[in-house]
Amino acid sequence: MNTERRIVQMNEPVLARNSNMAERNRLRFQQHGVTAVNLVSSPGSGKTALLERTLVDLRQELRMAALVGDLATENDARRMRQTGAKAIQIITGDVCHLDADMVDRAYDQIESEPLDILFIENVGNLVCPASYDLGESRRIVLLSVTEGEDKPLKYPTIFRDADVVLITKSDIAAYVEYDRQTAEHNIRSIATRATLFELSAKTGEGMEPWYGYLRALHNRHSSAGVGV
Amino acid sequence: MNTERRIVQMNEPVLARNSNMAERNRLRFQQHGVTAVNLVSSPGSGKTALLERTLVDLRQELRMAALVGDLATENDARRMRQTGAKAIQIITGDVCHLDADMVDRAYDQIESEPLDILFIENVGNLVCPASYDLGESRRIVLLSVTEGEDKPLKYPTIFRDADVVLITKSDIAAYVEYDRQTAEHNIRSIATRATLFELSAKTGEGMEPWYGYLRALHNRHSSAGVGV
Numbered sequence: 001m002n003t004e005r006r007i008v009q010m011n012e013p014v015l016a017r018n019s020n021m022a023e024r025n026r027l028r029f030q031q032h033g034v035t036a037v038n039l040v041s042s043p044g045s046g047k048t049a050l051l052e053r054t055l056v057d058l059r060q061e062l063r064m065a066a067l068v069g070d071l072a073t074e075n076d077a078r079r080m081r082q083t084g085a086k087a088i089q090i091i092t093g094d095v096c097h098l099d100a101d102m103v104d105r106a107y108d109q110i111e112s113e114p115l116d117i118l119f120i121e122n123v124g125n126l127v128c129p130a131s132y133d134l135g136e137s138r139r140i141v142l143l144s145v146t147e148g149e150d151k152p153l154k155y156p157t158i159f160r161d162a163d164v165v166l167i168t169k170s171d172i173a174a175y176v177e178y179d180r181q182t183a184e185h186n187i188r189s190i191a192t193r194a195t196l197f198e199l200s201a202k203t204g205e206g207m208e209p210w211y212g213y214l215r216a217l218h219n220r221h222s223s224a225g226v227g228v
Numbered sequence: 229m230n231t232e233r234r235i236v237q238m239n240e241p242v243l244a245r246n247s248n249m250a251e252r253n254r255l256r257f258q259q260h261g262v263t264a265v266n267l268v269s270s271p272g273s274g275k276t277a278l279l280e281r282t283l284v285d286l287r288q289e290l291r292m293a294a295l296v297g298d299l300a301t302e303n304d305a306r307r308m309r310q311t312g313a314k315a316i317q318i319i320t321g322d323v324c325h326l327d328a329d330m331v332d333r334a335y336d337q338i339e340s341e342p343l344d345i346l347f348i349e350n351v352g353n354l355v356c357p358a359s360y361d362l363g364e365s366r367r368i369v370l371l372s373v374t375e376g377e378d379k380p381l382k383y384p385t386i387f388r389d390a391d392v393v394l395i396t397k398s399d400i401a402a403y404v405e406y407d408r409q410t411a412e413h414n415i416r417s418i419a420t421r422a423t424l425f426e427l428s429a430k431t432g433e434g435m436e437p438w439y440g441y442l443r444a445l446h447n448r449h450s451s452a453g454v455g456v
Contacts, residue, residue: 042270042271042272042352043270043354043375043376043379043382043383044270044372044374044375044376044379070382071355071382071383071384071385072381072382072383072384073378073381073382075378075381075382094355094358094359094385096324096353096355096356123355124270124354124382124383125324125353125354125355126271126352126353127299127322127324127351127353127356128324128353128355128356130322131322144272144374146272146372146374146397146400147271147272148271148272150301150303151271151272153300153301153303154271154298154299154300154301154303154352155271155299155300155352156299156300157299157322169374169404172374172400172403172404175400175403176397176400
């Protein structure tokens with residue numbers, strides 16, 4: 001398709017520059033002993049709610065902070081700061097994803113904090129963030145039970161590279177006639193190497209395995225232990 | 229922000245070319261007496277479900293067809309064809325929006341159909357489609373009750389240009405503690421000229437005012453009647 005080819009070609013220098021900056025970020029995180037986790041999803045899948053609960057529940061065990069991308073508003077960073085954690089809002093204007101440059105500059109503001117895990121909440125978008133490495137260790141894709149079981153098939157690029165797929169809002173699964181078997185089949189057919197969790201940040205159900213994953217991720221990075 | 233400026237500058241020739249093609253589409257639709265309606269939303273807000281029900285319920289009154297954009301799969305066009313309506317799938321690859329060129333080529337395939345309304349279901353994305361005029365008469369933004377009341381504030385560009393905001397999945401509003409007052413306040417503060425409907429394509433509640441809007445839109449175009 002002509003339009004598509006044109007856009008991809010135009011983006012090539014931008015993507016190459018981003019990859020270089022992402023490698024710099026990765027090195028910087030490594031030097032500081034920080035594990036960076038990039039969270040991507042549709043708008044409204046519950047990224048902020050997940051992080052709010054995680055920042056509270058694990059605050060005795062892990063030192064955590066968040067960088068939060070949005071086109072507009074400081075709302076999400078404000079919500080997260082109420083947990084006591086540091087949170088930096090990145091306003092992207094009309095840009096539909098974070099890039100490594102934005103993450104670099106936001107991280108400057110909390111670089112002196114001793115951290116175990118840095119959450120990077122991307123702009124709500126199932127397309128654009130797929131192409132932009134931020135220097136993260138793990139990429140987590142959230143999919144709420146209300147969005148439809150076909151989404152991994154319709155947005156394959158972002159699911160293909162997922163290290164984890166988190167099915168969120170499990171508390172309303174019955175009301176929306178969520179078809180778990182079909183959804184998981186579709187996820188596994190695209191996100192072939194992903195670990196799968198189903199949880200509700202609202203009721204707390206299913207949060208413990210997710211916390212276990214984060215603990216193991218931190219231990220792995222701090223002691224070169226078993227990979228997750 | 230440097231990155232943002234760079235991307236916007238790069239897109240300028242693409243956007244200018246798109247605007248020209250959109251004007252051509254608009255003229256073509258006008259000549260054929262077709263009202264084109266561009267539907268945009270997050271993935272999973274219920275665009276396809278809305279169209280499936282609309283295509284069935286209004287088929288005795290209006291001649292309708294759909295162009296459907298997705299990164300991958302023919303699923304949505306297939307779902308719509310089961311209603312008996314013509315539906316053309318546009319596969320965008322990794323492109324996060326439809327453009328006027330894609331619409332032009334897809335419309336070629338149904339140009340000979342006598343039509344009153346052509347629905348154009350955009351790629352599920354609250355950012356990219358905002359910048360791409362397709363030649364439509366009306367732009368409809370869907371927001372499901374599960375996505376959070378803050379979305380108009382966080383994705384202002386797409387809500388600002390909406391002619392209609394459709395709040396979808398009203399049947400599960402109570403389960404997700406949907407705050408109607410806050411949501412409508414936020415929508416009205418950004419989408420200042422939009423007409424607002426709340427409905428459920430699943431139960432059928434609230435569909436009648438939406439149908440009334442479509443009837444009036446068609447009458448307006450076919451007889452230069454009162455604007456909607």
